[in-house]
Amino acid sequence: MSEAVTLRRALTGADEYLSRRGIERARFEAELIFSQALGLSRIQLYMDLDHPLTAEERGRALESVERRGKREPLAYVLGEWGFRRLTLKTDARALVPRPETEILVERALTLIEQLEQPRVLDAGTGSGAIALAIADEHPGARVVALDSSAEALDLARENAAACGLEIELRQGDLRDEVEGEFDLVVSNPPYVLPEEIELLEPEVRDWEPREALVGVGVPEAVAERARELLVPGGWLAIELGEGQQAAYAALVGDLGYEAATITNDLTGRERVVVARWP
Ligand SMILES: C[S@@+](CC[C@H](N)C(=O)[O-])C[C@H]1O[C@@H](n2cnc3c(N)ncnc32)[C@H](O)[C@@H]1O
Structure with missing residues (x-):
């Protein structure tokens, strides 16, 4: 009979395997995968490194390690991911x-903090991350989550139910007519340029939905459409790709918005443009 493999040995093996496949934080990711497969915290893993894995535990972990080795995003492999205070279900939808x-x-919440029941539109909601985080952190907010992808909306619906949060989900193209009046239109639209897609990491390029990444003219359409949706004094808050912020701030100025500002992300790169509808 073959000797049972200890957690220590399996972790080392997974670390080496993932490193060979170009995963930068291979050891850390291997630990997350084994934590999930064994139902243990990472601290508990360290306290139990000599634990001999059952065939079932090993099979479960190795299946995930193999998926990750094919450069599937870790969040899809684990099936869940943290965002703000929420844990969201994550998959290829x-x-x-x-x-x-x-x-x-964060920026969007500061714009609506003085309002008791702000009306918010999340344009291109995907997993529902932005819409749900706003509903979670501003309990008075009434949030509409729009997406053209039926699959993404299914996932957002599952996430809303799992988080116990109420948002209105709508399928539609934000370039078409959108009903409602809003105090805030927030969006993380597809902003990768078609010529940039081949330069992206395989996790993004090969696994994430293309329509979530590339959408020529969609960021501009958000600002154009939001003019008809925002109440006077309402806000547009939008995330953009590196180097796109200054041109976008100029564009929203041309469209009639006021007080455009740019906010950096945690790595110090320009990321978000906010502007007020007069
Ligand atoms: C970059 S993803 C953002 C997803 C999510 N808001 C997030 O931040 O994780 C952009 C989303 O916009 C959606 N989308 C792309 N073009 C759209 C359009 N014209 N109308 C509505 N939704 C669109 C995609 O399906 C995708 O879910």
Whole structure:
């Protein structure tokens, strides 16, 4: 009979395997995968490194390690991901919520903090991350979450139910007519340029929905459409790709918005543009 493999040995093996496949934080990711497969915290893993893995535990972990080795995003492999105060279900139906987008939510929340029941539109909601985080952190907010992708909306619906939060989900193209009046239009639209897609990491390029990444003219359409949706004094808050902020701030000025400002993300890069509708 073959000797049972200890957690220590399996972790080392997974670390080496993932490193060979170009995963930068291979050891850390291996630990997250084993934590989930064994139902243990990372601290508990360290306290139990000599634990001999059962065939079932090993099989579960190795299946995830193999998926990750194919450069599937860790969030899809684990099936859940933290965003603000929420843990969201994550899979290939929508973009993985990013830390940069947490900054957008932070900024959006400051814009509506004085309002008791702000009406908010999340244009391009994906997993529902922005809409749900705002509903969670501003309990009076009435949030509409719009997306053209039926699959993404299914995921957002599942996330709303799992988080016990109420938002209105709508399928539609933000370039078409959108009903309602809003105090805030917030969006993390597709902002990757078609020529940039091949330069992206395989996790993004090969696994995340293309329509969530590339959408020529969609960021501009958000600002154009929001003019008809915002009440006087309402706000537009939008996340953009590196280097796109100054041109976008100029564009919204041309469209009639006021007081455009740019906010940096945690790495110090320009990220979010906010502007007020007069
Ligand atoms: C970059 S993802 C953002 C997802 C989510 N808000 C987040 O921050 O994680 C952009 C989303 O916009 C949606 N989308 C793209 N073009 C759209 C359009 N014209 N109308 C409505 N939604 C659109 C995509 O389906 C995708 O879910």
